[in-house]
Amino acid sequence: MNCEQIHELLAESLSWEWDEEVMRHLKECHECSKFCDDLKTLAEMTADLQNEEPVPPEFQNQVFYRLSQSRGAKKFVTPIILILGVIAAGSFYWYGGDKTEPDWAPASSASAEVQLNDELEGETTFLEVEVDSSPEGGYILRLPSVIRIKHSNLHEESYITNVSH
């Protein structure tokens, strides 16, 4: 076993039962012995970082509060989706059904604006729109309480999976 192999073994774990060959090498090779000691010291120092600062006492209450807020906001999801559906259907009819566009129509996009009622606006400045429903990869857009949507394929690809505040 050469020094490089010993280093790899030591870096992987310091707690396993070393066989005689490793032990002999460590006794004979000053560099590997120093490497082993350094890693042990590093492990001890790192273990010290595990000491935790406690989270604030209101931590869990805040989580439940935020959860209840998002549950409360769910009642707005259906109306918003309905409005978006109507707009999407309209734009589909506009672009897909009726090919004669009026002169003032936008060239390649549909737009929508959703204004939430005062009750929700009074509580928060932003809405969170969860664009991707995947828990690991999903991200949340923080939007003003007025949502403006402008998308060229609104009727085909655009959907909102969750809206909360």
Add this chain to the structure above:
Amino acid sequence: MEEAALVRNVTEFGDNALVSAYLEGNETAFEVLMTRYQGRLANYINGILHDYDRSVELCQETFIRVFRNAHRYQGKYQFSTWLYRIATNLAIDELRRRQRKGRFFLYNIMELFSRDERPMPLPDRRQSPDLTYDAKQQRLKLKTAIDSLPEKYRLAFILKEVQDLSYEETAQVLNISLGTAKSRIHRAKLLLREKLSDLL
């Protein structure tokens, strides 16, 4: 009495059993899971962001996502792996957002001036008062050295060595192969050994 017994029983559950209990409507199970992981997770995020208040917020966000999506958890990985994965993604997103917005905190500005030898130690709220001056300095040097590691090495090292996850869990959290995880942790140790040569 019965309720107290129920709480006592729930605290003895494993993570998967707690998730199942929560899905069956037992909110106490939810609290037990939070209690079990909230400190570790907040400190893990803080180790990446160095912004304790924001780390607590992101830790809460992690739990909220977990609870909203608990029905999707299938036990393919350990619960803690799932939790750390969400927290890691949130922390990385936060870092990216800050980079995009050019929001430089004092910490980042100092890092720009001196990547390896920061001239002035930052006050550390997490240090307990009974630590000696030397111990504090040593801890600060270690944290500085860890922070100066490239992100991919730093995350792997923190998960394995500070959070005490296994190699397999670390690989799963970071969505990399086991070999890559081992290699990154190995590389991180070598870099730290160089940076901390005066302490070792």
